Amino acid sequence: MNIILLGYGKMGKIIERVALERGHTIAARIDVNNQHEFETIKGDVAIEFSHPEAAFENVKKCILKNIPVVCGTTGWLKRKPEIDALCEEKAGAFFYASNYSLGVNIFFKLNEYLAKMTGNFSEYDVRMDEIHHTEKKDAPSGTAITLAEGVLKHVKSKKGWVNEDTDKKEDLFIQSFRIDQIPGTHVVKYSSMIDDIEIRHIAHSREGFAKGAVMVAEWIKDKKGVLGMDDYLKF
Numbered sequence: 001m002n003i004i005l006l007g008y009g010k011m012g013k014i015i016e017r018v019a020l021e022r023g024h025t026i027a028a029r030i031d032v033n034n035q036h037e038f039e040t041i042k043g044d045v046a047i048e049f050s051h052p053e054a055a056f057e058n059v060k061k062c063i064l065k066n067i068p069v070v071c072g073t074t075g076w077l078k079r080k081p082e083i084d085a086l087c088e089e090k091a092g093a094f095f096y097a098s099n100y101s102l103g104v105n106i107f108f109k110l111n112e113y114l115a116k117m118t119g120n121f122s123e124y125d126v127r128m129d130e131i132h133h134t135e136k137k138d139a140p141s142g143t144a145i146t147l148a149e150g151v152l153k154h155v156k157s158k159k160g161w162v163n164e165d166t167d168k169k170e171d172l173f174i175q176s177f178r179i180d181q182i183p184g185t186h187v188v189k190y191s192s193m194i195d196d197i198e199i200r201h202i203a204h205s206r207e208g209f210a211k212g213a214v215m216v217a218e219w220i221k222d223k224k225g226v227l228g229m230d231d232y233l234k235f
């Protein structure tokens with residue numbers, strides 16, 4: 001496959017290496033300074049890991065050019081419904097995941113299972129921590145938001161997530177920490193007066209995110225529609 005990279009920062013560079021190792025070629029590396037090149041570029045699929053302010057336009061351009069697009073950029077999801085609608089209208093292919101690593105997607109399912117179990121017992125409260133490197137633009141992380149959505153689906157006492165400390169029982173508190181070089185750590189804590197049940201996912205590097213994104217790009221090449229990890233992994 002000939003892959004267009006939209007965003008050539010930390011993730012774009014690792015995705016390039018993984019893609020080359022898997023026998024693909026790179027059609028273009030589009031970053032903030034060479035956006036105009038995108039107008040003339042041809043490729044089989046685009047992988048978009050850029051900036052919360054840039055993702056919407058990048059994905060839109062791909063759909064309008066009929067290029068299947070795999071997007072990993074977080075922090076722009078308020079506008080995702082517009083992209084979903086455009087993708088359906090143009091019969092395009094758009095894939096979004098807040099986290100492309102296999103481990104995190106297993107972790108999402110484990111979290112939902114625990115939320116369902118503890119949600120039946122008023123003794124348990126739940127909160128979350130996410131820890132990332134200091135260059136991260138958005139908070140809370142996209143992964144933390146997906147985990148929170150998994151909790152909110154099953155724990156009916158929680159009405160929404162918040163990113164600052166709260167003493168309201170109905171708020172699910174996601175605490176964000178920014179520490180140099182941390183690729184991504186997520187913790188969900190189910191606590192009662194008697195015990196704690198805590199699950200933790202620690203990414204040792206960005207390798208899992210990049211490998212997952214390239215594998216999804218291989219898969220999406222001949223697909224149509226608005227797609228996500230549940231379509232790809234089919235757990």
Ligand SMILES: NC(=O)C1=CN([C@@H]2O[C@H](COP(=O)(O)OP(=O)(O)OC[C@H]3O[C@@H](n4cnc5c(N)ncnc54)[C@H](OP(=O)(O)O)[C@@H]3O)[C@@H](O)[C@H]2O)C=CC1
Nearest residue numbers: 007009010011031032050051054072073074098099100209
């Ligand atoms: N879903 C997942 O599995 C994962 C998602 N992410 C997400 O991916 C995104 C990128 O992460 P990361 O690579 O670490 O970030 P970086 O800041 O290292 O890289 C982003 C790159 O995109 C560039 N950029 C900015 N605007 C545009 C634009 N309009 N078009 C193309 N490129 C642009 C930036 O340039 P400049 O620096 O000049 O602004 C920068 O080079 C983040 O939103 C992050 O949260 C990260 C890891 C995994």
Ligand SMILES: O=C(O)C1=N[C@H](C(=O)O)C[C@H](O)C1
Nearest residue numbers: 074098136141142143183184
């Ligand atoms: O910005 C990052 O680095 C990461 N972003 C994603 C997120 O916001 O969840 C995925 C991963 O945690 C790394």
